[in-house]
Amino acid sequence: MDFRGRSQLFIVAAILVFVALAILFLRVPPDYMYENISFAFDPSASRAFAYGEQHFSSASPDSYDVGRAEYFFNIAVAKDPTLLYVHHELARISFLHGEFPDAMKQINLQITMHGDTTPNSYYIRGLIEGFMGDYADSAKDYEHFLQFDPHDWAAINDYAWVLLKAGRAKDAEVATAAGIAYFPNNPWLLNSNATALYELKEYPEALVSAQKALATVQNLTEAEWLHAYPGNDPKIGAQGLAAFKVAVADNMHTIDSAIASSTVQSKVLHE
């Protein structure tokens, strides 16, 4: 190659390097670059899973990125489908996307492969089934999970949710009352208990629970709310907390109206 040809090649190479570096530093966050390059050197399933976990926690607002978590979980499962929680996590991500059939496929795979080794996979399946309207199976999965973790307030609360949806208000009342015995100030349980009592038309008792729920939900912080939803985007913490407060206040109003209405009715009957 003559001198002229070489210098032209030199210029092209320099431009390529400059463009690549410009793209690199302008587009990609430094921690992502670090992950990409580290992963290029050690493309193991466990590393991919660990990176996926890093991007899938409501406790880490800076690194929360469900798309990137999914990317790494997919790599992890392709490299080692026997990894302990990999199908569980893919099920959660599909669930977040609202892709319930895919979520069910993944969680069933997880339970088939690992069974009771990962009991909270039953909880996830209960959650998915609940959203799909399959309340009977959902209740069974929650019951199975509660055998392993009987004092888990969130599981009790969600168990009550599907019982209520299935029209089993009495069972929901019993479950939430048992939970409240351990967690007397838990606004989720108090709200579900108030709902169950309302469904049973026990309005004065429902009002007491709703009042307690209203009192305790005022004290709930965004961090506590996010703790109850570990897969949620931390950015929606304030929105979720506000929605919870509004729901409890609305329930109070609904119960108040029911009490007022039943008082009027009984007055009319007596007259």
Added chain:
Amino acid sequence: MSKAHHTHDTFSLRSIRVKTFFVLAFAIFAFAIVGVFSHAGKSTAGFKSSEVAFTDASPHGMEIVPASCPSSPHFFGECDVPITWTCADGTPAPNNDVNQCPPPSQPSCFFGLCPGGGSPRGGGGTPNPVCPIGYVGQGNYCVFSACPAGYTLSGTQCVRVSCPFGFTLSGENCIPPASINFVNFSSTNPNGPFIASGHLQVVPILVKSGDTVQVYWNVTNASSCSVIGTDGDGWNTKSSGTAGQTSSAITAQTTFTLSCQSLPGATPASVQESQVVNIIPVFKEL
């Protein structure tokens, strides 16, 4: 022979340098490609973002709020630890329920119903959020204690009626006094007038032993000022006047220090600055 050998060496060296450059360029380019294109950005297309819907309706229209605490592999067992609640006095809440704490004996407000826009306090016995002025947290209540100085009770609210000395009452707020200020002025120095900055200035700062100097300063928004010289001079005024103050005869290095006290409540509480006057050394032929 030697010249030909030298030419061959130079050519090889250049060739190696060019190759090294291309190898390095390729390596950087490869890293950039790996770093950028291995799923670089955030992808949230189609992402609903909530692990569970915020609320769901019960058969008769109540709002159920599901949670999802046990969903994460790392959260197993984290939602089964009951919180230990305490009353405002630090004692454990009866049956771990702050609603069963002793009822407050003073006027009180409950949660969002506190007067004056004050937020209710937490039910866990922690002083958060804040009670209205004059109220202290107790369990789920903000209980009236006493209005602090400068406030009076109007209905159930403490209303500000006066401010600490030096502050000015503006609506509900006490406005602090202005900070110390240095104001420039035209001096009438015997050696030629100049604009003095208002800060402590000594003219000249280099004198023969036995000479005097002029000291200038001009301060506003101060409660008091003084200028003290290490030679024993001293003036207790906020301004030197346009002519300045004349020192005693300077016979040794002298430091003049201006100290001003701010108006009550203003920041900083005081200001101090110094100037040094030196003596021109006298040389003697031996």
